[in-house]
Amino acid sequence: MSMLHQSQLMVSTGGRGFFEITDKVQREVERSGLCDGLCTVFVLHTSASVIITENADPDVLRDLESWISGVVRDGDPAFLHRDEGPDDMPAHVRSVLTQNSIGIPVRNGQLELGTWQGIFLWEHRLAPHRRRISLTLVGASTGPG
């Protein structure tokens, strides 16, 4: 039985950093009734990313942040676009270097993720923001056909 389900998640960030959303996305998969198919996670902003990375050791997240901060420098004088401060343009560069949208398989009602894979919103702005994430689920439902 073919189905489509769409919804939005809101994530309140405390400023730059990683916010794991794996459980929120999984709950939405369950709420939708999708059994097998594809769940596309799309962030509705140009200064935050959705990424998948290791969710066991928090040092991985610290290292991702420190690495990218070294390569895309806040306050880089080469940037012309700085309306909203020294982290404005770096946030757009980080967004383009990572991902806006990830398609994740769903099997038997579960996100099919590797053992260490977690889904994260990566907030690139220094100040807290409310971020909207759009979910689109397509595939076959568990319901009576």
Add this chain to the structure above:
Amino acid sequence: MSMLHQSQLMVSTGGRGFFEITDKVQREVERSGLCDGLCTVFVLHTSASVIITENADPDVLRDLESWISGVVRDGDPAFLHRDEGPDDMPAHVRSVLTQNSIGIPVRNGQLELGTWQGIFLWEHRLAPHRRRISLTLVGASTGPG
């Protein structure tokens, strides 16, 4: 009513730079009759990208280009692959660092984009090219079920 629609867009680039395709993709969504679902934008080349970034201030695009030019240098003597010139291998690196394919939600016949999000073809080669973009739309149509 389940539906599938596929088509190609052609984009003539004037050489390295950004070419916004949001309106072209939106028009194809309308032409397809898709009401709710997923629109996947796929670029059929290895030296151009599809990205989503801010489409209000053109300085954002200039800064993206200047940032990546500083990190992936044209004519870098470390590159072995330079059959087509000093921008050949840098174009492949830029392509791998960004995206070939983006899945974008469609709701009520509209691409569901954030306020500042635009879809762009990013031409990485210095010379003008004709670039092909493939669109795949899946979901529910507006037509009579």
Add this chain to the structure above:
Amino acid sequence: MSMLHQSQLMVSTGGRGFFEITDKVQREVERSGLCDGLCTVFVLHTSASVIITENADPDVLRDLESWISGVVRDGDPAFLHRDEGPDDMPAHVRSVLTQNSIGIPVRNGQLELGTWQGIFLWEHRLAPHRRRISLTLVGASTGPG
């Protein structure tokens, strides 16, 4: 006739490097009976990527590897996460900078790829690994409707 097909590929890597999987993915498209739709290739690991790049000149792959090795350095003393060696954290950074998931159009039973596009698993760890790739195909089948 609407269809969904899911399966996994295993890729045994000989350590860091590129392993082309275009033919394997194409064979799975054929086995599934998908005529037109979308094939999503998803890697179930946080230290390997799926990418699309030029598959004609092997120098392109050598240059991609040498470029990223220069930007994300093995044994970088700034990295805290090094449980599994000097290539552990760099593998996570490389994964986040590239892609976990690619949606590829399928038309008339064939992956719709540009002339020079190949699909690759990029192993970022130095040691050989067995990597799992999940495929999700949605669309219209060739079978009798």
